[in-house]
Amino acid sequence: MNPGASATPALLAPLIAGYLDYLRDEKRYSAHTVSAARNDLQQFAEYCAAAHVARLEQIDAHLIRDWLGRQRRAGREPASLHRYLSTLRGWFRHLLREQRVAANPATAVRAPKLVRKLPATVDADTLGAALDHDSADDDLAVRDRAIIELFYSAGLRLAELQQLDVDVFDERQPSFTVRGKGSKERVAVLGGKARIALAAWLKLRPNHAAAGENALFVGRRGTRLSRATIAVRVRDWARRNALGVHLHPHRLRHAFATHMLENSHDLRAVQEMLGHAHLSTTQIYTHLDWKHLAKVYDDSHPRARRKSAPVKAGK
Numbered sequence: 027m028n029p030g031a032s033a034t035p036a037l038l039a040p041l042i043a044g045y046l047d048y049l050r051d052e053k054r055y056s057a058h059t060v061s062a063a064r065n066d067l068q069q070f071a072e073y074c075a076a077a078h079v080a081r082l083e084q085i086d087a088h089l090i091r092d093w094l095g096r097q098r099r100a101g102r103e104p105a106s107l108h109r110y111l112s113t114l115r116g117w118f119r120h121l122l123r124e125q126r127v128a129a130n131p132a133t134a135v136r137a138p139k140l141v142r143k144l145p146a147t148v149d150a151d152t153l154g155a156a157l158d159h160d161s162a163d164d165d166l167a168v169r170d171r172a173i174i175e176l177f178y179s180a181g182l183r184l185a186e187l188q189q190l191d192v193d194v195f196d197e198r199q200p201s202f203t204v205r206g207k208g209s210k211e212r213v214a215v216l217g218g219k220a221r222i223a224l225a226a227w228l229k230l231r232p233n234h235a236a237a238g239e240n241a242l243f244v245g246r247r248g249t250r251l252s253r254a255t256i257a258v259r260v261r262d263w264a265r266r267n268a269l270g271v272h273l274h275p276h277r278l279r280h281a282f283a284t285h286m287l288e289n290s291h292d293l294r295a296v297q298e299m300l301g302h303a304h305l306s307t308t309q310i311y312t313h314l315d316w317k318h319l320a321k322v323y324d325d326s327h328p329r330a331r332r333k334s335a336p337v338k339a340g341k
Contacts, residue, residue, distance in 0.1 A: 037082065038071045045120045054209035058185060066113040069097075082127055087134040090114060094135070104138045111137045147284045148271050153178065156267040157219070165230045169243060170263045172220075172227035173256060177275055179220035180204070181282035181300050184275040188253050190242040192235075197225065206301040214299070 046064055049055045055063075073093045079085060094107055102110075111132060118130040157175065162168045176187060186204050194202050200221070204214045216224070227243075235241070236248030243251045251259075257274055264273035271277075279300070286296050 037080065038067075038074060041082075041121065041126065042067045042071060042117070044124075045117050048120055056185060056207070056209070059207070062109070063113050063116070066110050067117060070110070070114065082121075086131045090132055090135050094137075098138070108137045111135060146271075146277055147281045148269070148273065148277060150281070150285045152269065152271075153281060156264075156269050160263075160267055162226075165234065166246075168223075168230055169227050169234075170259050172223040173243060173259060174263055174278065175220040175223040176216075177260070177278035178282055179217040180214035181279050181286075182214065182275075183207075183279060183301075184253050184256060187243075187275070188251065188256055191240040192228070192231065192242045193240065194242070195224065195228070197221075204301075210301065212298065212301045 042064070045067070046060055049063060050057075050060050070093060073096070074085065074089075077084075077089065079089075090111075094110060097107060097110060114132040115130065118127060118132050121127045122130055157171070157178075160167075160171050162171045173187065176182060180202075182204060183206065186206055189205065194204075195216075196202075201213050201215050203211050205211050231242075231244065234246075234248055235244045239249055241250030243256070245251050245255060260273055260275055260278070264271065283296055283300055286299070
């Protein structure tokens with residue numbers, strides 16, 4: 027092999043392009059997801075070029091395992107290896123449907139054990155106090171407070187909030203529709219304080235939005251805020267209000283999930299509110315108190331309930 031080879035084999039380039047078109051046009055995946063798939067497949071194609079792959083039949087489970095092994099030795103985390111393998115499996119499923127291959131070699135490859143780390147959260151009282159005492163003394167500070175309240179109230183992903191348009195909201199409705207991963211829509215609930223914060227921003231927004239701009243949150247130039255800018259504004263809001271923790275959009279989403287679970291203990295409902303396709307994804311957000319779980323068990327399980335002793339006859 028020539029480690030320096032980096033050209034995408036002519037055989038693979040059109041097949042990758044066709045798959046990306048499928049993800050974008052038929053599956054309606056976000057630009058971020060399509061870009062990630064492009065990067066993953068480009069890396070794999072470069073490895074195939076170095077391995078002198080000339081036919082699709084040469085790509086087998088052994089070759090895929092070797093590529094993943096090289097990625098691991100290069101310092102890639104298990105989560106990244108899982109994504110690489112998932113991308114390859116999806117690509118080969120598409121090639122199967124297109125009758126370009128006879129089998130999916132990626133299905134025979136096992137991903138490394140994935141240890142999921144619990145995302146950091148923020149205490150409910152601490153976050154609530156910071157929001158309640160936020161002075162929001164200028165228009166952009168009002169906007170930033172609405173951003174924080176919306177993240178925390180609805181458990182939105184960064185991409186979901188960034189893509190929101192102003193016409194999504196109806197002041198008479200306590201909920202709104204959000205487009206999540208894979209362009210799947212779900213209903214998100216807007217809490218009372220979030221509605222107040224959002225209404226305050228909507229009154230000021232016409233003074234800042236450029237003509238014809240539909241974005242809910244706009245910047246100094248009147249155009250839609252980028253994801254990077256939103257993340258910076260969230261971080262700066264936390265510093266300005268002495269929150270004492272590094273705050274970012276996913277941390278607010280995790281705070282939403284954690285605090286909802288702690289108070290409702292309804293994993294299925296929180297799954298729906300987060301827009302998770304699988305319950306196992308929601309389960310990483312559980313920080314439930316084991317004393318509470320033990321009490322629920324004692325109170326609920328038929329073989330765990332403490333029953334009063336029967337009264338003996340004659341007493």
